[in-house]
Amino acid sequence: MDTKTVTPHYAQTGVSGLDDVLAGGLTRKNVFLLEGSPGTGKTTIALSFLMTGAALGEPCLYITLSETEVELRNGARSHGWDLGHAIKIFEVSPSETLLDADQQQTLLYSSDLELGETTRLILAEFERVKPKRVVIDSLSEIRLLAQSSLRYRRQILAFKHFFASRDATVLLLDDLTSEATDMTVHSVAHGVIKLEELSPEYGAERRRLRVLKYRGQRYRGGYHDFAIKQGGVAVFPRLVAGEHRTGFARTQVTSDVPELDALLGGGIEQGSSTLILGPAGTGKSLYAIQFVAAAIRRGEKAALFVFDEELGLLFDRVRVMGFDLEAMQSSGNLHIEQVDAAELSPGEFAHRVRTSVDTARSKTVVIDSLNGYQAAMPEENALVLHIHELLQYLNRQGANTFLTVAQHGLVGDMKAPVDVTYLADTVILLRYFEALGRVRRAVSVIKKRTGAHEESIREFRIGSTGLVLGAPLNDFQGVLRGVPTFVGNLGPLLTPNASAEPNA
Structure with missing residues (x-):
């Protein structure tokens, strides 16, 4: 097939994740609105949209009424982009006669003349370049020149019909600096994307977007986190577990600690999630790492996301118990990542976990801990929904997930x-x-959906060889309350090591 003679139905934005949210991109020959407060990333997305078109050989035009060409090119350069001559940048500035007080008309408002002159300049430049992709930045300048909602609406409609007749895909930018909430462009545009910036009490700003409208197109609704980084904008589409299903065998996997596997009824089933609960220092991380090490010994890959502990300290602490995480990482079998909850949005974190499973083929995923994850999610209800979708997704990919709390x-x-x-x-x-x-x-197992398990409570010790579990504590009552009552003999208790036990 000759690709030069085929015009794709969608004009892709070139923004990672955004085309997924839009279910393909922007339908061609239509006008779209991208709105958001200053600093939310409108210009960066617009430049990416034009650069994607230029790479396909499409003529592209950036019409700016607010920033200068030098500012735009410097902004693009900060992302490592060289706009060159592939994208035409047209600065719209008022005629010098309109700025000269001696030449201003007295019977007409200067804004009437400026709006007409601005429109004429825009249309003339369009006819000269004949672009397939156009960005107008920003509508707030046109709104101010129009002065009334009626004139503003008529002007936007005129632009829409003009561009549609020339087969152009247009992205209108609005910085929402107008005091009055004017929904004129919302009703005229084929689609509306809104960018938002949130300022938490502590940590970096959070950005999210939402598609408010898209005529004749199914899109991914709701809010989607995104980040502005060197190289452009990255959007992290909201995870919908129901869209991802993978066939796999639900075999039973073990921890390589016979007593722990017995407590779990033989092990855990592939594609299931395990929550490890306990107070600080009881060994939650060590239990999760035990399963990681067992998975790597089986020839599988694993991923460890650490919120609470510094990696150097973790490496040193578990090495004396027989777990060399650095060697596992160097071999490529373990992906380990320090997560800073103050700098990372939940959407981006979910994207990183998905990448470790989809790309790195990790079959065991550890999130240590949900306490740190909660720091990135002030609203508890939203946190539970995020975890639900993430666990469902990982289960359907056949991954074993371990969460600590x-x-x-x-x-x-x-x-x-x-x-x-x-x-x-x-x-x-x-x-x-x-x-x-x-x-x-x-340690005890209080729930297991996928099969039977021991109902007993076992003592365990953390020593130089890792986890050591004893026999069931059948002669004690009240162990889970912390101060048990002795009702039998002392046989089941573990003999303490002569050396001090490493802290878990």
Whole structure:
């Protein structure tokens, strides 16, 4: 097929993720509105839209009523882009006679003359370049010149019909600086994309976008996080787990610790999620890393996303227990990433997790911990929805997901900052308890959707070889409350090591 004679139905924006949200891009020969406050990324998206067209050999025109050509080219250069001569930039400036007080008409408002002159300049430049893609930046200048809503609407309609008759795809930018909320362009435009910037109490600003309207086109609704980075804008489409299904065998995988596997009824099923609950220091991270190491020994790949702990400290801490995470990382079998919740939006985090599964083929994913994830999500309800979609997606890709949650307190009645126990397929509960003058640790499985499991409670110790689990504590009652009652013999308790135990 001769691609030169075929015009694609969509004009792709060239923005990573945005065409996915738009289900293909912008339908050609239509007018679209991109609106947002100053600094939300409108110009960057517009330049990417034109550069994508220029790469396809389409004539492109950027009409600017606010920024100068030098400012635009410098802004593009900051992203590593050289606009060159592929994109024509046309600065619309008022005629010198309109700026000269001696030449101004007294019977007509100067704005009437300026609007007519501005329109004439825009149309003349269009006829000269004959572009297939056009950006007009920004509508606030035209709105001010029009002065009334009626004249403004008529002017926008005139632009729409003019560009449509010339087979051009047009992107109108609006910086929303007008005091009055004018929905004129919303009703005229074929599609409307709104950019927003949020300012949390702490951390970097967060940006998100939403498609408000798209005639005759199904698109991905709701809010989608995006970021402006060197190289342009990256959009992270909202994850919809129902759109992703992969066939895989639900085999049982083990931790390589026989007692732990027995507690879990033989192991966990492929494509399931496991929540590890417990107070600080009980060993939640170590349990997750045990499954990571077992997966890598099976020849699989794994991904570890760490919110709370500095990676250097984590590497040193688990190395003395027999887990060399740096060697696993160097071999390419483990993707490990330090996540800064103050700098990362939930949408971008979900995108990184998806990439580790889709691209790196990770079959075991650890998120340590949800407490750190919550720091990126002030609204708890939204956090639960994010986790739900992410877990459903990972399960359908056949990945084993391990989540850790630190509960408040050390013994007795403890609560988690967010309750996601109903989302996980398996829940492992870790506890401190006192016995014979020592603080000990206990583990139990309180939920497993995919099969039977032990209903017992086992003591465990963290030593130089990692996890060591003992026999079920059948002779104690109240272990999970922290201060158990002895009702039998002392046989099941683990003998402490002579050396100090590493902290987990």
